[in-house]
Amino acid sequence: MSAATGTPTMDRKWVTQCALSRICGVCARPLGRPIAFVGTDEEIGRNAFHLAPMHVACASTVVDATTRVVTTAGFEFVRPAKEDVDRRPRFEPNSLL
Template identity: 50%
Template sequence: MIGTTGIDERPRDPENGAPVPFVCEYDDGRASVRLLNKKRVTQCALSRICGVCGDSLGRPVAFVGPLAEANREAFHFPPVHVECGRALVATTGDAPYGVLGQDDATASWVMVTTGGFDHDRPQPGELDRRPTFRPNSVLETVPL
């Protein structure tokens, strides 16, 4: 277990004061809800750790993102604990700019729970160079 911290104890974003998730921090001290650290995104996928708190994931696993990501079953933010996902969107989701792997502000967020997922890295020639997470057995989709 990485044993980082819960969302309330996370470092604060200098721009909006929101807690900065584990996956939005860099080893050099940069931290912002606008950033996704690709190294940590991959770490979350391969080690099955939460993108918010950095602790091990159990089941179900949750993904948060806009409805468009849920509809195409491909999320940019790594898997999270259900509780961490709810807290993350509650503290960060109403930003007037793109956060948590989104290019633009997101008007409405959803949470998808699943038993497992696939991690897809971008392929040569793809315009969107962000990795995606694909739930492989959706249990529930709920608005946040």
């Protein structure tokens, strides 16, 4: 998401900024709890999301027919290693709600 446009984006720089600053990927305000991630069934099954973390209310504005919202109390930000097939940064929730 981009605070400037309010639309989904997987821009590495923005995703990393959101992760390190603990800000919402949609509105860029600080995150509290619960934290929401929007992802496909595959991302949910892998517990690895590519869009930045969001407030629950912000996530509800961007979810669509191919995605669902997952909430968590915390997450790990994972930067891909050279040998990873998926070279995008990802988020791994550590306590689903």
